[in-house]
Amino acid sequence: MMKKSNDSMIELKDITVKIQGKTLLEHFEWTISHGEHWGLLGLNGSGKTTILKLITGFLWPTKGNVTVLGNKFGQVNVQEVRKKIGWVSDALDDRYRAKPGDTALEIAASGKYGSIGIYSPLSRQEYLNAKEALSLFGMEPAEEKVFYQLSQGEKRRVMLARAWLAEPDLLLLDEPCSGLDVKAREDLLSRLESLSKEPNSPAVIYVTHHVEEILPFVTHMQLIKNGTSAGNGRKEEVITSSNLTNTFDVPCEIEWKDNRPWLSITSMK
Numbered sequence: 246m247m248k249k250s251n252d253s254m255i256e257l258k259d260i261t262v263k264i265q266g267k268t269l270l271e272h273f274e275w276t277i278s279h280g281e282h283w284g285l286l287g288l289n290g291s292g293k294t295t296i297l298k299l300i301t302g303f304l305w306p307t308k309g310n311v312t313v314l315g316n317k318f319g320q321v322n323v324q325e326v327r328k329k330i331g332w333v334s335d336a337l338d339d340r341y342r343a344k345p346g347d348t349a350l351e352i353a354a355s356g357k358y359g360s361i362g363i364y365s366p367l368s369r370q371e372y373l374n375a376k377e378a379l380s381l382f383g384m385e386p387a388e389e390k391v392f393y394q395l396s397q398g399e400k401r402r403v404m405l406a407r408a409w410l411a412e413p414d415l416l417l418l419d420e421p422c423s424g425l426d427v428k429a430r431e432d433l434l435s436r437l438e439s440l441s442k443e444p445n446s447p448a449v450i451y452v453t454h455h456v457e458e459i460l461p462f463v464t465h466m467q468l469i470k471n472g473t474s475a476g477n478g479r480k481e482e483v484i485t486s487s488n489l490t491n492t493f494d495v496p497c498e499i500e501w502k503d504n505r506p507w508l509s510i511t512s513m514k
């Protein structure tokens with residue numbers, strides 16, 4: 246069925262998640278419309294991964310409704326919805342231990358199948374598609390290298406190529422710059438910034454602890470603190486010194502440079 250243009254990409258309505266007596270999310274609301282790219286920012290343990298698990302149907306809310314790409318969970322085959330979602334996360338890198346001999350190209354190519362590595366020989370077209378996806382992230386020269394021998398920054402770029410190749414409608418980037426040095430971080434961020442301007446590029450949710458990774462292409466922000474929203478809306482209105490002081494529980498000051506926010510800590514007691 247064709248999606249109506251006014252359909253939301255994602256609707257999380259009055260979500261509560263409790264596991265073994267612990268409340269992970271409470272009365273959490275989030276609507277993402279077509280054409281928006283969101284940042285999701287919060288401290289360790291604030292609930293960011295829990296939200297990604299809800300969106301990908303790996304976790305069900307104790308209360309509330311989840312609708313993703315026009316599909317209300319509980320009424321649809323979640324596996325089918327997942328095919329339209331790319332997810333880049335350290336957690337996925339670990340799953341590649343199962344196929345330690347796979348090359349960068351094979352890992353990128355496996356994005357088409359949503360699988361962990363390749364289980365049958367690649368067709369010529371699959372090979373070319375994987376090569377092209379690797380080149381978008383500057384990894385074509387490393388296509389024959391074993392994935393596990395790549396640096397963390399290189400692995401991350403291969404995983405982005407893998408997600409991109411599947412042509413998702415929605416791309417979840419879970420701390421894509423963690424463990425990267427400043428050069429690798431800026432290289433990856435500038436590739437994302439330019440790819441976001443490609444026609445038919447997916448909607449992005451960019452999850453991070455670091456406000457300086459919020460690039461110009463991000464239009465909206467969701468701040469999360471202790472499982473509830475601490476700010477939600479247009480980026481310029483949400484990323485303020487007082488909102489981040491509240492979200493991070495340390496005195497923060499925000500300065501904008503080239504349409505990017507930079508954080509400094511004003512004083513610590």
Ligand SMILES: Nc1ncnc2c1ncn2[C@@H]1O[C@H](COP(=O)(O)OP(=O)(O)OP(=O)(O)O)[C@@H](O)[C@H]1O
Nearest residue numbers: 264265267269287288289290291292293294295296
């Ligand atoms: N299965 C579970 N059972 C009990 N508590 C859990 C479970 N999964 C997560 N939690 C707790 O829920 C809270 C939110 O976890 P979550 O992984 O969503 O945080 P996060 O914001 O992604 O953190 P980080 O930035 O460190 O990755 C944490 O306190 C975590 O310990």
